[in-house]
Amino acid sequence: MKRKRKKYPEELAIKAATEYVTTDVTIRDLQNKYGFKGVGTLYGWIKKYDLDIADEEAIKIRNIMLEEKEKSPREDKLEKEIETLKKQLEQEKIKVKAYKKMIEIAER
Structure with missing residues (x-):
C-alpha cells in the first residue's frame, strides 16, 4: 500500500527552504516550526526552488515575493x-x- 504524500503550501515550502539555506537553523527546528516530516521534503524544496547558499540574489527575490503574498x-x-x-x-x-x-x- 502506497503512502499518501502530504501537500504543503508553496509559501511554506519556500519559507522553510530559504530559512534553511540562509540561516543556521537546524532541520529539526524547521520541522517543528513548519510541520513537515521528512528531511527529504526539505531537500526536495531546496532543489525544486533552485535554492543554493551561494545564490543569495534568488533568495532575496523569493523573500520579496513571499512578503507581497502575505x-x-x-x-x-x-x-x-x-x-x-x-x-x-x-x-x-x-x-x-x-x-x-x-x-x-x-x-x-
Whole structure:
C-alpha cells in the first residue's frame, strides 16, 4: 500500500527552504516550526526552488515575493471588518422582512 504524500503550501515550502539555506537553523527546528516530516521534503524544496547558499540574489527575490503574498495587519483588519459588516447586513435584511410581515399582518 502506497503512502499518501502530504501537500504543503508553496509559501511554506519556500519559507522553510530559504530559512534553511540562509540561516543556521537546524532541520529539526524547521520541522517543528513548519510541520513537515521528512528531511527529504526539505531537500526536495531546496532543489525544486533552485535554492543554493551561494545564490543569495534568488533568495532575496523569493523573500520579496513571499512578503507581497502575505497580508498586512491592516488587510487582515479590513477583511474582518468586511465579514462583520456582511453579518450585520444579513441581520438587517431579516429585520426588514420581519417588519414587512408585521405591517402586512397589521393592515389585514
